[in-house]
Structure formats: structure tokens, C-alpha cells
Amino acid sequence: DLPETPLLLLEFHGSDNAVVEQAEMFGSIAEDAGGFDFATTGTAEERNKLWKARHDLYWATLQLRPGAHGISTDVCVPISRLAEAVTGAQAKAAALGLLAPIVGHVGDGNFHSLVLIDLSDADEVARAEEFTAYLADEAIAMEGTCTGEHGIGQGKMPYLVKELGAAVEFMAAIKDAFDPLGIMNPGKIFKR
Structure with a gap:
């Protein structure tokens, strides 16, 4: 039942008073930056409900292009370069004509992209490979890493x-x- 808009989820840790203070301060900052519908909770049940949106993201993203295959990739950059890296990734995906939603762990500079492609379209596969290469090269150039969580493996x-x-x-x-x-x-x- 969440609106179909960008979503930012945060967790604050500490004493009850510190958590309330941090949440209120963040709510004010978010509002000043154009954020809306800021919600807080202190119960595990409500927290899990909010985080369910993050955990269901893969399946929700696949619905943006039914029948497409999702190619998952991630990189990690210094937090000070995160906005630049995400903006660059969005621009590169658009320039390549790819649908590649992004989700990130902004607290550690790690962000993921799920590139939605038709595996039977060789041109689209090549563009997806160009996109993932761009992300890795940019992350390294920003003194980050070509992988934040998913390892080196083969790709x-x-x-x-x-x-x-x-x-x-x-x-x-x-x-x-x-x-x-x-x-x-x-x-x-x-x-x-």
C-alpha cells in the first residue's frame, strides 16, 4: 500500500530518547528537501512491515517489464560520491535505452541495479554488459569497489x-x- 515513488528507509539505533531525537531531526531535514509522508515506528512488527518493501523489491522490479530477465549488479563508492555515482548510473542506463532501477544502502555507499532485459535480444544484452562495465569502471575511478556484496564470481x-x-x-x-x-x-x- 506504499505509493509508487522513490522510497528511503532508515534505521536509527541507540537509547529510546536518542532514536526519537534522530528520527525527528531526519524528518525535518527530509521535509526541507521535499520529502513527504515521513513515518516512524518503534515496534518490530511495524518495522518489518516497512522493510518488506525493500525485501520485495526484486519481485516488484520484474513487474516493470513482464517477461524480462533481471541482471543484478552492484558497486560501492565512497559515501561522498554516492549521489554522483547514482545520477551517473541513471544517465548511462537512459543513454543506453535500458530499464535499470536502482536501490542502495546509502549508509555504506553500496547500490544495486537490476537491469531488465530480453535475453534473446543480442543488442540489448550487449547494452546491459556495457552498463555493468560502466558501473564497475566508474566505481573504481571514484576509489570505490566494483562489487559491494555480490562478489567477483565470473562477471x-x-x-x-x-x-x-x-x-x-x-x-x-x-x-x-x-x-x-x-x-x-x-x-x-x-x-x-
Whole structure:
């Protein structure tokens, strides 16, 4: 029953009085910045209801383009660069003609994008790959990381050397020492 508008969820921790004070201060700041419908709660049940919107975001996002496949990616930048990174990501997605909603953890500079594409459209797949490459390159250029939560796996391996340089060879040597046969998580992170 939430309105279909951008949504910002926050949690404040501390004593009861400190939490009330922080929430009131934030409500005032949000209102001054054009925010509206600021709601607070102190009960776990109401808190869980508010956070359900965040937890259901993946499924809600897929409804923006029924039948599309969602390609999830994330990056993390210094908090001081977060607004710039998100704005740049939105502009890049628009320039590429992609639908790529963004959700973030603004407290740590991590944000996710779910790029909605038709996997049978090679051009659209290529544009989605260009978008995810842009995000990784921009995050590294902003002294962030090409991945905030989802790891390097396969899709972000090309960015690991860009981000960490020579340290990657040491990481690979450690993995080889523990897994000389390459049977643990084969083909991921370090391809040998």
C-alpha cells in the first residue's frame, strides 16, 4: 500500500530518547528537501512491515517489464560520491535505452541495479554488459569497489586487476596452495 515513488528507509539505533531525537531531526531535514509522508515506528512488527518493501523489491522490479530477465549488479563508492555515482548510473542506463532501477544502502555507499532485459535480444544484452562495465569502471575511478556484496564470481573478474593490481597474483597463489587441483568453485575469480 506504499505509493509508487522513490522510497528511503532508515534505521536509527541507540537509547529510546536518542532514536526519537534522530528520527525527528531526519524528518525535518527530509521535509526541507521535499520529502513527504515521513513515518516512524518503534515496534518490530511495524518495522518489518516497512522493510518488506525493500525485501520485495526484486519481485516488484520484474513487474516493470513482464517477461524480462533481471541482471543484478552492484558497486560501492565512497559515501561522498554516492549521489554522483547514482545520477551517473541513471544517465548511462537512459543513454543506453535500458530499464535499470536502482536501490542502495546509502549508509555504506553500496547500490544495486537490476537491469531488465530480453535475453534473446543480442543488442540489448550487449547494452546491459556495457552498463555493468560502466558501473564497475566508474566505481573504481571514484576509489570505490566494483562489487559491494555480490562478489567477483565470473562477471566482474576483468575488474579485479583494475581495482587491486598486483595483489591479485598473490590471491591466486594462495588459492592454488589450498586448491592445487582447482576443484573448489572452479572457474570463479581466478581462472588458471
